[in-house]
Amino acid sequence: MPSDFLAGVSEDLLNQASSEVYPGIKSELTETSSIPELDVAVTWAVTAAPVFELDIGTGDIFAMTVECQLDVTPDGGTEVTTPLSASLTCKVSMDGDGILEFFIKDILYDTEDEFLDAILLAKKEAIVSKLDSLLNTIKVPIGPVEGVTFNGFATEIRNSVLYAAGSLSGDASVDQELTVDSGFGISVSNELMQSVVENTWWADSDSTFKKDTLKISLDSYGFDVDDGELILSLELSGTLTLDLFLGTARWEVIVSPVTVKLEVDIDSDGNVTIESDSISDVAVVLSPDNFGAGLSSVTAPFTFTAIGLFIGEALQSQLEEYLDQTVFTVPVIKESFGGIEFSVTTSDLGIEVNGSQIDITGSAAVTVGS
Secondary structure, three states: OOOEEEEEEEEEHHHHHHHHHHHHHHHHHHEEEEEEHHHHEEEEEEOOOEEEEHHHHOOHHHHHHHHEOOOOOOOOOEEEEEEEEEEEEEEEEEOOOEEEEEEEEEEOOOOHOOOOOHHHHHHHHHHHHHHHHOOOOOOOOOOOOOOOOOOOEEEEEOOOOOEEEEEEOOOOOOOOOOOOOOOOOEEEHHHHHHHHHHHHHHOOOOEEEEEEEEEEEEEEEEEEEOOOOOOOOEEEEEEEEEOOOEEEEEEEEEEOOOOEEEEEOOOOEEEEEEEEEEOOOOOOOEOOHHHHHHHEEEEEEEHHHOOOOHHHHHHHHHHHHHHOOEEEEEOOOOEEEOEEEEEEEEEEEEEEEEEEEEEEEEEEEEEEEE
């Protein structure tokens, strides 16, 4: 099933994250212990940032290389230091909350020494556990999307890009490839944008416009991304009351359907905003709702035609301000490993309406703190 939310992350970005995280946590990637059955004390350490190799990956499986150092001290003997390269077979998946997870399926060392092999086999579980912990600190700037529940997820590696997909309706699939030259790309479907607008704009916005004794309500709306354009259609209605010599006169304000073409933009903080590009002419007709309004409309028809025009112009101006909204924010991800705090932040963000979807591209960096 096609995806409603698709994120692609380049191999270069993952390796950048790995190299930036490593200096702050390398002290956590070492361990000293004894192996009684072999009469040795062993210290192992990861001596360089792990390297992602998505170019030889397929499906949800990819490779990594890790440089290690093994210090072996026999009981009563002299310490021997051996540098080692390790090849890891890894798996990527997404859990039920849409969180990306990495797992090490296997690890092979570049050694033909049977004694070292025995030591490495004895320490395999501990080394894999540490490296699993490291991998799961390397996050990428993808979902979740505020106010939206996905009902299916998928991951796939294609052409050195790691993809994560989410679907609103059920099983998801990676149904396209994204441009990730700057590091990552995100694609949001028409259906997902409709859901985001409903949950972040329609649900939270004040949909009533008031000016003196005029009250206009936004009764319903439609939103569509199509042929490279964002179109919002609005249904409005309202009332106007005036105190006249006859008493209070009340009119029903009949507003023609309003069509708005929207511009979409993204700022340096990752906030995706919509604002009006053009609004169709707002036609307003006043329909008498009580005796006083009916009599006034007959005796002063030109006056109320002018009032209708004024209401239309005022409403159009208010709509322009009302439609300036943030509908989605590219998340800032915060993680910790071994007491080291760090965050993933985005930069160089760009956005484009592409057919019936919205594409976001950018780069990201890891900031490490204590």
